[in-house]
Amino acid sequence: MTSLPSYPNFAPLSLEMARELLPHLVKLPDGVSEYTFAGLYLFRHRYGYKASLKDEVLIISGERDGKRFFITPCCKTGIEIVNELFQDHDLWKLISPAFLEKNRDMLASAGLVPEQDRDNFDYLYLRTDLATLSGKRFHKKRNHVNAFENTYPVFSLKPLDFSTRDDARAVLESWVSHEALPEETDYQAAAEALDLMEHFSMSGLVLYVDSEPVAWTMAELVADGKIAAVHFEKARIEYRGSYQYINYAFARSLPETVEFINREQDLGDEGMRQAKMTYRPCGFVEKYRLEKHAQ
Known part of the structure; x- marks a missing residue:
């Protein structure tokens, strides 16, 4: 029995939809961080995500800050469905380069010109860069890693699994205790990711430090295994260098078949943008948008 309704009907995202959604997401070439089942499901409350299927086109509808939007992860579509969606949506978001290429003729004939959505570009890094931190470009990052090793010589790493999940939760609770507006963070999504680990293909x-958990990270492979998308990374701020070390250690743990690490977007936050740039991205996963009035 299908749990994914046919367009024009939509239904809230549910765990039961995973089997039907995954074929539409798993082979997408761009590595867009949102285009995984975990990336959609874990943020369903924040964005009010609902799903529908029109032939082979997956449509996700959401709302944020009083504006309704839709996203189309894959496949070719027609101008008729786009026009229908714009009747009750304000924005078409997270349009990938691959989607643009497949629908170039349709967009051009309709006079639609999506614009770059820089605030939502995902940051891409070479796995080898983050795993070695070699050269002058990463001198400061390497210093943080060295300082962590020197300050806390008795440290260890364990896989994030059912046996270490409670330790990750303890770090998450410590992290959120320093947040002025927890409801505006990814705390709820991170907590649920830990609670529902068995439902997602994440590691x-x-x-x-000694036996005290101080940081954790969780990611999944996208773009047919070429990119590791880091969805969550949390640390206890009182342990100097813990963020830099978990970043470095995770990159080192990845197989050589992973070429890039996607550390997601900055959402227009200037402080976050500067922090992500200090890791010297090799490129971006570009995303585009189209507003209703731009039609």
């Missing part, structure tokens, strides 16, 4: 690490 990660937990970092310990």
